[in-house]
Amino acid sequence: MNRFMFGYCATLISALLWPTLPTFPLACAVLVIAVIMLKWSKLLAGSLLAIAWMSLFCHQLLVFTSDKSSEPPSVRGEIISLVYRNGDWINADIRILADHPFHFPDKYLRLRWQSEQKVAIGEVWQFTLAPKPITSVLNQGEFNQQAYLLSKHIIGKGRVIAAKRLLPPQGMRAKLLTKLRQDLASLANGDLMLALMLGDKQQISDAHWQGLRQSGTGHLVTISGLHLSVLAIWVMGLGGYLLGRLTPRLGLGNRQAIALVALICCGLYAFLAGLGLPTQRALIMLVMVILLGLIRRYASPFERLLWALFIVLLLDPLSILGAGLWLSFGALAIILWFTQSWPAPDERLSSWQRLKWRLKQMWQIQWRLSLSLGLLQGLLFGGFAPYALIFNLIFVPWFSLVVIPLSFMALITWIIGIYLGVSVSLPLYLLDLAISPMTLAFDWLGELPLHWLPASMQLVSALVFGLLGLILWRLASGAWRWMIPVLFMPLCLWFLPQRLTDPKSWQVHLLDVGQGLSLVVEKQGRALIYDTGAAFGEHFSYADRVIVPFLHYRGIGELDYLVLSHSDNDHAGGADYLLGRYPKVKLVTDLSYPGAIDCRPKSLNWQGLRLEILGPREPQPGNNGSCVVRISDGRRSVLIPGDIESEGEQSLLTQSAEVGSTVLIAAHHGSNTSSSGAFIRASAPGIVLYAAGFNNRYGFPKAEVVRRFRDQKALQYSTGDNGQLSLKLDEQGITVLGYRRDLAPFWYNQRFEFGEFGNPE
CATH class of the missing domain: 3.60.15.10 (Ribonuclease Z/Hydroxyacylglutathione hydrolase-like)
Structure with missing residues (x-):
């Protein structure tokens, strides 16, 4: 295990509990000490780098100087997301465009303005603002918008006083997005198709959002680690089969060529999806896992995961404030934990027996994943979707085998058709048909009781300690087993009636x-x-x-x-x-x-x-x-x-x-x-x-x-x-x-x- 990366990642994650960040001069001093400490202790050097880098990154992100010649401030920005529109009132996120070529990290603003003009993603505008800080209301149990905005690099909010459109939608994706919206408007599941093909979730209807939330399947329409991993597996599987037929002797060369093609396809899919922060993290994670697997230097899956986590947190330390990081890496860590010790299937098994063995393994992964992520969801969102296990058992395999590869194929054929001037609608209709079973299940789900079970933080915490107790019961031995009843104690105390608390x-x-x-x-x-x-x-x-x-x-x-x-x-x-x-x-x-x-x-x-x-x-x-x-x-x-x-x-x-x-x-x-x-x-x-x-x-x-x-x-x-x-x-x-x-x-x-x-x- 790389001690430097472990020290960096562990310390940076602990920033969730820091009361304050070092000042800029102190962070610079800590950075110098971190470089010096590399010679004696890589673990400590990594920890010091995390402390310094978190502060320096936040300083670089949050300090903003507008055009000094204008009062109120004026900024030039590209519209990247239409958060909400009600009549002629618009809420949108913009990326601030700097005059100099190097501007890391990208800075964003969330703006609200009244405009009768049609506004499109990708347009460049000049805005005159009445700025507001990201400081938000904060209460127990409430969604922490302030932390969410920081995780998205949104450095401020504001009301638009005046706005002038400078440029039409820029780039290939913005033009494709406008065209695809038109082509999908008549399809029943066009809103979900748009999310799966180009990563635009703004058009998802309220009914579909409610179904995704109640069924715990929202991750299926967010282009992230699952989608890129499935695409990579499909490309490598099909590529391996074809190259194995054509050039069966070039074993290692075939593997490297297939991996390169898979990475190109995943990079193209991520680019067309807008390269949002969750997609960037997923792509980085996938690239690191595949490359390290090819060079065969880090055999342990957890070492590859550590490399991926290190790169993600180095490029964006504020990602620890978003739920996406924890859900993505949490899911992968759970899968690695439960699969690393599984034996390969017996060579003497028939094809039917092998299929049953793989289905059994899939079931064991899925129920463990659903249970663990359900508890994580309870911690992050304050409740549980009781039907999530059933829906994920059905639709995660369905999306992996059918919907996700079909989404990529439909996207590529549709783009080729546009540039050739040919209407290609069959893949779009097939994708709409493939998504229909899930949306039909949403209607059935709406008739069932207990779609969402809110939970108190005391209950969620008690369940987490109980899960740790179960893991310790299965794995621990000797003196560690005395911790098991201690871990179950919070769950037992939760069942005590409220009347036993202090009546005064x-x-x-x-x-x-x-x-x-x-x-x-x-x-x-x-x-x-x-x-x-x-x-x-x-x-x-x-x-x-x-x-x-x-x-x-x-x-x-x-x-x-x-x-x-x-x-x-x-x-x-x-x-x-x-x-x-x-x-x-x-x-x-x-x-x-x-x-x-x-x-x-x-x-x-x-x-x-x-x-x-x-x-x-x-x-x-x-x-x-x-x-x-x-x-x-x-x-x-x-x-x-x-x-x-x-x-x-x-x-x-x-x-x-x-x-x-x-x-x-x-x-x-x-x-x-x-x-x-x-x-x-x-x-x-x-x-x-x-x-x-x-x-x-x-x-x-x-x-x-x-x-x-x-x-x-x-x-x-x-x-x-x-x-x-x-x-x-x-x-x-x-x-x-x-x-x-x-x-x-x-x-x-x-x-x-x-x-x-x-x-x-």
């Missing part, structure tokens, strides 16, 4: 929903929610993207109360979605929902806590009509005043409402129209939380409000700075945990500013 402990979670409000009160596996955050259009809601994943992550199965303070979108936008997901929830609001509990002053008991609705005394529109709630355990209390302003605060004080609180959710996100001096003195909070988005356009929380609370000696925290804020209230007191600072204090979760890189905190 409860949690308050102020979720990061941008410039909006959503608060979850949790006790013994049940929850109360105050407000839902915003919803935008038909396809986006913070209730869907943040609240429900958070509840699943925490293992909260019951939602008892939903309080809607008032009608503003940033407070009640996700109400209908939550009511649809939890039809038995009790609704507290003055909005016009049938059967809702109104916000007139009253007191309710919930899970041993006192839930006091303080007002308003009469329904009224606007911010001062917010439903004010106080939650108390008898010793500590949390006051949630919604968006009330100074007039509403004065009304509460006039009616002698009990507003004294240990924790206060600042009214109206920290607006200067709220949090009057009289109200602050009456509530006298020790802790103040602001539901305010990062760099929000209103400037919340206002400096004057912060000063008023500081004068009262209150501790202050904002979701814009910290992400999700969680408070644990128990016999020992109150513990405040921020997502960026405490729950996931890693460098890629910190706040970033556009065009800058350093220690942002």
